[in-house]
Each structure stands twice: as structure tokens, then as C-alpha cells.
Amino acid sequence: MLCPQNGRVGLEVPLKTVKNFLTGRALVRLNPASPHYLCQDPACPVVYYGEEGVYTLGEVRFPIYDKGASLVCYCFDWTREGLVEALGQGVDPVAQVEEGVRAKRAISRASGRRSKASSIQRKALRLRTPGASKRGAAR
Numbered sequence: 001m002l003c004p005q006n007g008r009v010g011l012e013v014p015l016k017t018v019k020n021f022l023t024g025r026a027l028v029r030l031n032p033a034s035p036h037y038l039c040q041d042p043a044c045p046v047v048y049y050g051e052e053g054v055y056t057l058g059e060v061r062f063p064i065y066d067k068g069a070s071l072v073c074y075c076f077d078w079t080r081e082g083l084v085e086a087l088g089q090g091v092d093p094v095a096q097v098e099e100g101v102r103a104k105r106a107i108s109r110a111s112g113r114r115s116k117a118s119s120i121q122r123k124a125l126r127l128r129t130p131g132a133s134k135r136g137a138a139r
Contacts (some may be wrong), residue, residue, distance in 0.1 A: 003039040010037030026059035040066040075106040
């Protein structure tokens with residue numbers, strides 16, 4: 001489904017994720033029977049959208065990584081800066097996330113263990129690559 005604001009294809013997200021992020025006022029409008037999407041364009045004010053309409057930055061509880069926030073992993077508080085520091089110390093953030101999800105410590109298993117760890121792994125890879133921090137800053 002295309003974002004109603006910018007016309008780009010959004011990323012379908014599980015209902016559980018949308019419910020975790022929306023404020024109480026925004027939840028009143030939520031249609032749990034329809035699919036929901038994340039607009040990944042940092043310049044677009046729309047965060048989530050579905051058949052019932054859009055949800056903007058003012059209607060979510062947490063900063064959104066795709067909208068420029070530093071937080072990469074909400075369950076385990078990994079930020080861009082934390083990843084850089086961990087990688088510099090030889091710490092494997094992917095292994096920590098995988099272990100935490102396996103132990104059912106994650107707030108939401110909305111994306112599943114593999115994709116949650118993959119997200120951290122992709123970001124860590126970008127941070128290890130020279131010049132990647134500039135490219136990754138917009139993500």
C-alpha cells in the first residue's frame with residue numbers, strides 16, 4: 001500500500017508493533033482488522049498508515065528510527081552511537097539481540113528474532129564500512 005502523503009510503497013508491519021508505538025488517543029482510531037504500513041521516508045510526517053488513515057510523529061510514543069531517531073533497537077536500547085562503541089570494543093550486538101529474543105526478553109517479537117537481529121547486523125555493517133556513517137545517518 002502506498003503512503004497517502006508521499007506515494008511511496010510502505011513496509012507492512014505487524015499489528016503488535018503499531019499497537020506498541022501508538023499513543024492512547026491514536027489507538028482509538030486503529031482498525032485491527034486491516035494491514036498497517038510504515039512510511040520509511042525520513043522527510044514524510046506519516047509514520048504508520050492503514051485503511052483508517054495515517055498516524056504521524058505526534059501520535060507515536062517513541063522516536064522512530066526510520067524518521068531519523070538514533071534508537072536502532074527499541075527492545076534492547078541499541079542506538080547508532082552504542083553500536084559504534086560496542087563494535088569498537090569487540091562486542092557483538094547481534095549476538096546480544098539474538099540471545100535476548102531467544103530468552104523472550106524482547107518487548108515485542110513483532111519482527112521476529114531473525115529480522116530484529118538482521119536489522120542490528122545491517123546497521124553494524126554500515127558503521128564498520130568507511131563513509132557508511134554518512135549514508136546511514138539518514139536511515
